[in-house]
Amino acid sequence: MLQVINEMLNPTALEKLAGWLMELGYELGIKIITCILVYYVGRFCIKWVERVIAKILERKKIDQSVKSFLASLVNITLTLMLVMSIIGVLGIQTTSFAALIASAGLAVGMAMKDNLGNFAGGVMVLFNKPIKVGDYISVQGQEGTVKSIGILYTILTTLDNKTIYIPNGPLSTGNILNYSTQPKRRVDITIGVDYGTPLTKVKDVLNEIIGSSSLILTTPEPFVGLTKLNDNSVDFVIRVWTKSADYWTVYFYLNETIYDKFTQANINIPFPQLTVHMANDK
Numbered sequence: 044m045l046q047v048i049n050e051m052l053n054p055t056a057l058e059k060l061a062g063w064l065m066e067l068g069y070e071l072g073i074k075i076i077t078c079i080l081v082y083y084v085g086r087f088c089i090k091w092v093e094r095v096i097a098k099i100l101e102r103k104k105i106d107q108s109v110k111s112f113l114a115s116l117v118n119i120t121l122t123l124m125l126v127m128s129i130i131g132v133l134g135i136q137t138t139s140f141a142a143l144i145a146s147a148g149l150a151v152g153m154a155m156k157d158n159l160g161n162f163a164g165g166v167m168v169l170f171n172k173p174i175k176v177g178d179y180i181s182v183q184g185q186e187g188t189v190k191s192i193g194i195l196y197t198i199l200t201t202l203d204n205k206t207i208y209i210p211n212g213p214l215s216t217g218n219i220l221n222y223s224t225q226p227k228r229r230v231d232i233t234i235g236v237d238y239g240t241p242l243t244k245v246k247d248v249l250n251e252i253i254g255s256s257s258l259i260l261t262t263p264e265p266f267v268g269l270t271k272l273n274d275n276s277v278d279f280v281i282r283v284w285t286k287s288a289d290y291w292t293v294y295f296y297l298n299e300t301i302y303d304k305f306t307q308a309n310i311n312i313p314f315p316q317l318t319v320h321m322a323n324d325k
Contacts (some may be wrong), residue, residue, distance in 0.1 A: 060074070069245075074132060074133055078129050078132050078133060081125070081129055081132055081175050082125070082129060083293070085121075085125035085128065085129075086125070088121075089118065089121045089125065092117065092121060093114060096113065096114070096117055097114065100113065104309060108178065111176065111191040111192055111193065112165060112169050112192050112193065112194060112217065115193050115194045116194055119194070136274060152173060160212035161194075161195040161196065161210045161211040161212040162194055162195060162211070163211075163212070164210070164211035164212040164213070164215035164216070165192065165193065165194050165195065165197075165211035165215075166215055167211075167215040168192060168197070168214060168215050169192065171215075173219050173221065174189055174192075174197075174219060174221055175189065175192075176189050176190065176191060176192065177189060177223070178221055178222070178223040178224070179221075179222045179223050180199070180219055180220060180221050180222065181219075181220040181222070182214055182217060182218070182219045182220070182224070183209055183211060183213055183214065183217060184257070185199060185201075185207050185209065186199075186201065186202075187199030187200050187201040187202070187205075187207055188200050189267050190206075190252055192211075193211075194211075195210070195211060196208040196209060196210055196211060197209045197211055197214055213300060222287065222290075223287060225287060226286065226287060227260065227284050227285065227286060227287060228280055228284070228285060228286075228287045228290045229283070229284050230281075230282070230283050230284070230285060230290060230293050230294050230297065231280065231281070231282050232280070232281045232294070232297050232298065232301070233270065233278055233280050233281075234249075234278070234279050234281070234301055234312065235273060235275075235276030235277065235278045235279075235312060235313055236276060236277050236279065236304075236305075236310055236311065236313070237276065237310075237311045237313050238276075238277055240277065240310055244308065244310065245279055245310060246267050246279070248304050248305065248308050248310065249267045249279065249281055249301070250265075250267055251304070252297065252300045252301060253265045253267070253281070253283055253297075253303055255291065255295055255300070256297075258281070258285050258286070258287075258289045258292060258293050258296075259283045259284070259285055259293060260284045260285055262284075263284050265281070265282065265283040265284070266280075266281070266282040266283075267280070267281055267282075268280055271319060276312075276313045281297065283297070286299075
């Protein structure tokens with residue numbers, strides 16, 4: 044035991060150990076500095092490539108939805124390549140690393156099957172183009188304006204400025220109601236009046252209201268008609284066309300003006316009533 048300790052304390056052995064540690068530290072320091080340089084140079088190159096691709100897509104007038112999807116895809120691909128480069132600089136064999144990834148591929152694939160489905164869904168959305176950035180849509184029980192179409196999620200912004208992330212998988216296989224594809228939309232409003240109200244009086248007031256708005260189109264022609272005889276009201280339907288961008292303006296205008304004009308014309312809008320019959324005890 045003493046002999047082993049003496050050998051370890053031998054000046055020659057200590058010099059060799061110190062020299063080996065210095066050489067190891069030098070090599071490790073060079074690798075760390077190189078990794079830092081590779082990282083920053085790589086990030087600079089990635090941003091440069093993204094800007095070049097963005098300019099090319101802009102020049103080709105590619106749809107904004109496709110541009111946002113490709114930007115995400117390029118960023119992820121180049122970042123993975125940068126990570127592999129840094130691993131190589133550290134001295135880790137990339138072939139061994141790739142083999143490790145391949146061996147874990149099945150488990151990762153099972154764990155990420157939903158994300159893979161979302162990626163495929165994003166490709167289908169871009170290929171079939173049921174929506175684009177700026178469209179107002181209703182999907183998966185949610186409504187909003189399409190802000191971006193990513194590789195996994197489509198981002199919607201609601202009317203009250205909330206952000207909704209819709210997975211691309213369900214988006215591509217479910218029903219999509221797109222309000223922005225057609226230049227014109229029809230506004231339908233149903234209004235009830237009391238029984239005994241003259242039919243011509245109601246229609247004249249409604250037609251006057253329709254004619255008072257320049258946002259209501261004359262082609263197709265507006266329609267006013269009696270649609271249903273309810274228990275407590277006679278229901279009239281109004282169907283007018285307007286530009287898609289003016290839909291809500293016309294909708295609220297009609298509701299507010301109908302209430303105001305009906306009040307002025309003494310046309311009563313009924314409300315549900317409950318009749319209770321009391322029995323006298325004998």
